[in-house]
Amino acid sequence: MHTLEHLFERNLEWASAVKNQDPEFFARLARQQTPEYLWIGCSDSRVPANQIIDLPPGEVFVHRNIANVVPAEDLNCLSVIHYAVEVLKVKHVIVCGHYGCGGVQAAMGNEKHGLIDNWLEYIKDVSKLHSSSLEKLDPADRFDSLCELNVIEQVKNVCRTSSVIKAWEQGRELSVHGWIYNINNGILKDLNTCITSWDER
């Protein structure tokens, strides 16, 4: 049996370090969460939401999947958006992709990978949609560009969800952002796709 003792040791050290700095931290958070941000990012271990934007527990509601996709029929992703927007009333939804995304790279090829190929179809759709501009690029630039275009298309998908549309109809302050993270230097880039109303889509 493997009990992963070292992770429990790390956890105890972390919890006591947080408590030393702020004795009320956990008691305060336990009462309620009031995050302003919903983060939709890639599952990639190199792209941890809270650490990248240097925010503590309680500040970001997070959904991650392979290649930060927001499919119109994905009950998991839609439920996260629903809860974040309608119950927690976050003010910002951030779709954050990253360069060097393995999911995007796999979607660029024709190799078969098994079950995950169904998921990669969502990224292939983005690739097909932008094929004329992508074809003009060399392979490295095409990879970077598809990582960016995938974020932009997923931002549009977030804007099409009923929760987001309803929030805008009610005149609530809600922005949807598209960002990309560079795993080579730890720097985030805004793709300047911020949408704050139905008309801006």
Ligand code: CO
């Ligand atoms: Co990725």
